Amino acid sequence: MKAKISGNIVCRRVSAAKGQWKEVMIMKKAYRRIFTIVLDSFGVGAMEDSPQFGDVGVDTLGHISESVEEFKIPNLQKLGLANLHPIRQVKSVEKPLGYYGKLREASRGKDTMTGHWEMMGLWTKKAFRTFTEHGFPPELIQELSRRTGRVIIGNKSASGTQIIEELGEEEIATGHLIVYTSADSVMQICGNEETMGLENLYRYCEIARELTMKDEWKVGRVIARPYVGKKKGEFRRTANRHDYALKPFGKTVLDTLKEAGYDVISVGKIYDIFSGEGITEFQKSQSSVQGMDQTIELAGRDFHGLCFVNLVDFDVLWGHRRDPVGYARELERFDVKLGELMQVLREDDLLILTADHGNDPTYSGTDHTREKVPFLAWSPSMRGGEKLAESENFAVIGATIAENFQVEMPEGTIGTSILNKLK
Known part of the structure; x- marks a missing residue:
């Protein structure tokens, strides 16, 4: 008995009467909706080349676990996270609900855009x-x-x-403009909403984006960072942040999905990361908890395609600020919402959990860390999972999504689907 595969169609030769053979077509399992959730910066151990990036012995998940006494993540546990990576307080399970593995990053970088773009090819x-x-x-x-x-x-x-605390009063008093960077490829510009105004801040960022398109000045993102307050101790950043990102340098799986007529709904900063390319609908989030609430609400809607979610608080609030306890508590809050989402997903839905890089909250400095990321996949229709082979790139995600919806991977992209392994 032989088989050949094209898209989601399996053509299989089976025996017929009088020694004859006939070819029948059997549909492979296809999901109507795929929810891909990125836990921003949730690394699971150093890449082999991490010392080249200044990262030695980094392990976001492992070091979070070592930094807290209690760590309650029962839903992630059921999906196989503790089978994937040792967690001091969380036992591995005999029969994980989902498929679990690690992804290595092929691209030269450890930033948000590089990681997300690689996911999509x-x-x-x-x-x-x-x-x-x-x-x-x-x-x-x-x-x-x-x-x-x-x-x-x-x-x-x-x-x-910190820079707002240092320079906010001067900016308000003089009208000067606070510009700063980080370990990422980014230019960030602060503006007080009450004295500078959002529109002015956004206009300055548009000017900065134009200037930083030159090769020698090119950064991945220019970010507007508005804040309110009148003096030190009272300053507070608002949710009116806006990212001016480079457009992806080629077509991604998001583009092919959109062109084929599928829904591509983004939650959180996905829209900014891809400069809106390939997105059919977007929702911004003020927190990771809200991002999960939005995702749960979307799961109650009838759409056909991809829901792509970024939960940024892990990175911004806890990773960069080197707060492993805060990171652990954020993961616990996520786990509660994950349980709520799993309750409302349908038999023909697929859930993928992953990350875009690491940000070990116990490591020196405030930079991202070069790490492998988790890949957890689950559907209510699955009858148990197993460990997957480690992937050489993040693009396995986009390739799997593309095969599921029977769209071509764009020319020049990378990635090999594992849809046939997610039974």
């Missing part, structure tokens, strides 16, 4: 530029000052909350 061979050590070049700062009409202050690598 793009292999970034050259890392985005960073300006962590010395700030942005004087020529760029001078041109930004000339175009905005404001004196630039800051221009260094800093925590967003």
Whole structure:
């Protein structure tokens, strides 16, 4: 008996009467909806090349576990997370509900855009530029000052909350413009909503995005960072952040899904990461808990296609701020919402949980960490899972989604589907 596969159709030769053979077509299992949730920065151990990125012995999940006494994540446990990676407080389970494995990153980087773009098939061979050590070049700062009409202050690598505490009063009093960077390929611009105004802040960021398209100044994202308050101790960043990201350098699986007429719904900062390319509907989130609530609400709707979610609080609130206890508590809050989502998913839904990089909250500095990421897959129609072989790239996710919906991987992309393994 022989079989050949094309898309979701299996053509199988079976015996017929009088020694004859006939070919019958059997539909492989296809999911009507796929929910892909990215736990931003949730790494599960160092990549083999992590020392090249300045990361030695990093392990986001492992070190979070070592930093807390209690760690209650029963739904992640059921899906096989503790089978995938040892967790001091959480036992592995004999029969995980889902399929579990680790993904290595092929691209040269450890940032948000590189990780998400690779999930959808793009292999970034050259890392985005960073300006962590010395700030942005004087020529760029001078041109930004000339175009905005404001004196630039800051221009260094800093925590967003700390630099507002340091320079917020000066910005309010003088009208100067706070510009800073981080370990990522990013230019961030702060503005007080009450004195500068959101529209002005956004306009300055648009100018900065135009300037940083030059090769020697090119950054992955320009981010508007609005805040409110009048003096130190009262400053608070608001939810009106806006990212001005580079467009993906090629077509992704999101584009082919949209072109084929499928729904591609994004939650959180997915829309910004892909500059809206390939998205049919988007919802911004003010927190990871809200992002999960939005996802649960979307699960109650009838759509056909992909729901792509980013939960950023793990990274922004706890990873960069080097707070392993806060990270653990955020994971516990997520686990509760995960249980609620699992209750409302349908038999023909597929849930994929993953991450875009690591951010070990016990490591030195405030940068992302070069790590492998988890891959957990579950559907209510599954009757148990098993361990998957470690993948050489994140693009296994996009390739699996593409095969499920019978769309072609765009030209020049990477990734091999494992849809046939998710039984």
